[in-house]
Amino acid sequence: MGAGPLSGVVVADFSRVLAGPYATMLLADLGAEVVKVEAPAGDDTRGWVPPTRDGVGTYYLAVNRNKRSIALDLGDPADLEVAHALSARADVFIQNFKPGGLARFGLDYASVKRRNERTIYCSISGFGSAGGAKLPGYDLLVQGMSGLMSLTGDPDGPPFRAGISVFDVMTGLHSVIGVLAALHHRDLTGEGQHVETNLLSTALSTLVNQTSAYVAGGVVPTRMGNAHLSLFPYEPLATGDGELIVVAGNDGQFRRLAEALGRPELADDERFDTVGKRNDHREELRPLLLEALAAKSAQEWFEVLTAAGLPCGPINTVQGGVELAERLGLEPVVEVDQVPTIRNPIGLSATPPSYRLAPPALDEHGDEIRRWLTEETDA
Incomplete structure (x- = not known):
């Protein structure tokens, strides 16, 4: 187990790509034991190239530090049994399948809760579990559909996406906040619960003054290039x-x-x-x-x-930003087993983030995790 404020917390990470993996990496940095469950083909971002480092997409490396990987085919009964055992053991279960997508495997909230009433189950989706349940949750779609792209770019030019998948990252952060709140509640009451986040709700919240301009002021903001609606210069x-x-x-x-x-x-x-x-x-x-x-x-x-x-x-440039942080003494780059990663931005005086494991190879810890689950069951 890792040291940190979340030491002893086991996270079953059934998420992939960005919002979920970013959330679970932050939890892992704070000491949680994260088991990354991947399909036999692996997380999509392993192959999102270029750029690469040692043949692995740097996208994958960005959000999978401090985790152990196990490859499971949920259509295989033996592998599904392992997934069920992991869900029964986990303090936190995080997934970003389409709403309802895990029910046929017995890995939806109701099923996991029957195995372990104390589990904090976090569902991440693009547009929620009601009317938007069937909509695919890609960040670019949400940037367009939320209104962000209508605000980005020159006034007379086309709309632009942000330079990163901003709402995936923000949803990951909101998911961590929800999980931590639910863990605190469980410490007080012994009860687990269902945490739900989605990219569109995150987008509307993080558009802050722009959505407030509409809902509170009746103003529909428009593109202003690099200018600010309410400040000059x-x-x-x-x-x-x-x-x-x-x-x-x-x-x-x-x-x-x-x-x-x-x-x-x-x-x-x-x-x-x-x-x-x-x-x-x-x-x-x-x-x-x-x-x-x-x-x-x-x-x-x-x-x-x-x-x-x-x-x-x-x-x-991005290079200039990293170099500025270095000059300011922020030490932005940490190496884990010779893999450079960006430091967790949270500073804690007594229990700081730790960097214990490099982003894992596919199924790197599969045998170890199976033995651990067998030992837990026998105990």
């Missing part, structure tokens, strides 16, 4: 040699920005002296800011504005 702006992200989140910050740019009178201009006015007059303010910013390079302005306590930053 809050976007990349051209300097003497490239763009720099410049932020003034309140009136005090805007005053400091105006002073740092050598244009202190802008903060007293009645067109720009409050957040709302700056939004109303952003097309008048933008050229004045660009004129001032043209006097220095992006790096020079980064140093000047940072020294003035103002939020600003360059637009890095």
Whole structure:
């Protein structure tokens, strides 16, 4: 068993691709013992290439650290018996099959609950278990159908997807929160329960101010490129040699920005002296800011504005982002058996995340897990 706040918690991971595996990796980092159940062909992401490392898709490597793998064909009676034994032993059961898809194998919530009333059973789907039960839950579909893509891109251009499967990741995070809450409830009451998350509900929640603009304000937000609906400046702006992200989140910050740019009178201009006015007059303010910013390079302005306590930053590549974290002492990369992975972002002073196992090969621990289940049954 691993050390950590979840040490001793056994997770049966019947999920694949991203939302579920990301959730179970986070639980594993915190000490849970995660058994990754794969079909004989393996998790799809093993073959999502390029890029690869030692022939394995880096997509798979990103979300499967600290797990043990067993390959089971649920259509085979002997393998199904192993799956049932694992479900009876698990503290947490996580799956992202289509709603109802595991019932024919006796691995749905009701069936697992009959074997173990204390199990926390987490179902992850694309559109919930009611009217959207039959809809396939791909992140790209949810980005489009939730409204995110309508907000992403230039105002006069086509809609764009985000650069990652953002709602898969967010749903994984929400699943972890639900599982942890259910485990706490079980500690108090002894009761297991069913945790349900879905990508569309996650999307509407994590669109935060944009969905609030509609449901609370009656406004349907539209694409604004890199601009912000309610703040200006809050976007990349051209300097003497490239763009720099410049932020003034309140009136005090805007005053400091105006002073740092050598244009202190802008903060007293009645067109720009409050957040709302700056939004109303952003097309008048933008050229004045660009004129001032043209006097220095992006790096020079980064140093000047940072020294003035103002939020600003360059637009890095992914490589640049990792290197920045390294320079800041965040130690973003951890190697597990010579496989580089990204550090768990949670810091805990007494029980920090641990990195014990590299992402497993398919069925790498199959024999070990079968022996463990037999021992548990005999005990």
